[in-house]
Amino acid sequence: xxxxxxxxxMLARRKMRSRDLAARIGITEQxxxxxxxxxxxxxRFDTLEAICRVLECQPGDLLEWHPDPAEAPxxx
Amino acid sequence: xxxxxxTLSPAVTPEAALRARIGxxxxxxxxxxxxxxxxxxxxxxxxxxxxxxxxxxxxxxLRATLTEVPPAHRLGGFLVHMVSWGLLVGxxxxxxxxxxxxxxxxxxxxxxxxTLRRLALFGLASEAADMIGRPxxxxxxxxxxxxxxxxxxxxxxxxxxxxxxxxxxLLALAQVFKVAAEIAExxxxxx
Numbered sequence: 001x002x003x004x005x006x007x008x009x010m011l012a013r014r015k016m017r018s019r020d021l022a023a024r025i026g027i028t029e030q031x032x033x034x035x036x037x038x039x040x041x042x043x044r045f046d047t048l049e050a051i052c053r054v055l056e057c058q059p060g061d062l063l064e065w066h067p068d069p070a071e072a073p074x075x076x
Numbered sequence: 077x078x079x080x081x082x083t084l085s086p087a088v089t090p091e092a093a094l095r096a097r098i099g100x101x102x103x104x105x106x107x108x109x110x111x112x113x114x115x116x117x118x119x120x121x122x123x124x125x126x127x128x129x130x131x132x133x134x135x136x137x138l139r140a141t142l143t144e145v146p147p148a149h150r151l152g153g154f155l156v157h158m159v160s161w162g163l164l165v166g167x168x169x170x171x172x173x174x175x176x177x178x179x180x181x182x183x184x185x186x187x188x189x190x191t192l193r194r195l196a197l198f199g200l201a202s203e204a205a206d207m208i209g210r211p212x213x214x215x216x217x218x219x220x221x222x223x224x225x226x227x228x229x230x231x232x233x234x235x236x237x238x239x240x241x242x243x244x245x246l247l248a249l250a251q252v253f254k255v256a257a258e259i260a261e262x263x264x265x266x267x
Contacts, residue, residue, distance in 0.1 A: 003169050027267055032265065032267075035267050039265075040265050040266065040267050041262060042265070042266035042267075043266065043267055044266060044267065047267055
């Protein structure tokens with residue numbers, strides 16, 4: 001999956017547990033776990049907004065794009 | 077998808093709201109499924125156990141004068157009806173499972189769609205067995221008559237077409253439901 005979720009890194013920085021984040025943003029702990037492991041197909045803006053608000057970070061701190069080597073863009 | 081993975085507070089999940097709206101209907105339909113299967117069995121058993129009634133009813137249907145149908149032939153008729161009834165029970169079991177799943181919050185799931193399809197297929201099979209069984213029944217109830225007075229009867233009612241339309245529509249709806257369940261499953265993977 002080219003989009004890598006680094007939520008676990010941010011949780012570690014903020015010293016917060018997945019369970020506490022789930023409770024504060026109103027989604028299940030299972031979904032937080034799936035998000036951390038990248039096993040989701042997408043994330044809603046309101047969920048992303050809630051995570052950024054609670055963890056005091058930017059969306060870019062949570063999501064990174066790592067293209068597949070075969071799909072790496074050619075430089076202009 | 078169980079409708080519980082949302083950003084709403086736990087007190088107002090769509091699952092709980094849906095169950096509050098249709099829970100009573102799901103309970104009612106489950107009871108109706110059981111009652112209907114039992115009711116039909118009792119009617120079939122009472123019908124075939126009443127020799128004079130069988131003779132009268134089939135004399136009327138075949139527009140013939142039948143003498144009393146022997147018990148062995150009536151047993152055969154009962155068994156023919158049991159084929160249709162057995163398939164009807166399959167439909168009722170599927171109905172029970174479908175609405176039990178709804179009560180447990182398993183609404184937009186692939187399993188629910190497949191159960192709905194199973195319900196429709198069993199219903200169609202039961203209806204087909206009933207229609208195919210009628211000529212067989214006409215032979216059974218007239219088999220004891222002299223060779224020139226035996227009958228092979230075909231009989232269709234408007235209810236047959238209504239049932240086929242309804243069950244065919246249910247089968248189509250099951251396919252739509254399956255696609256909806258797949259979309260819901262995709263959406264459930266979006267947190």
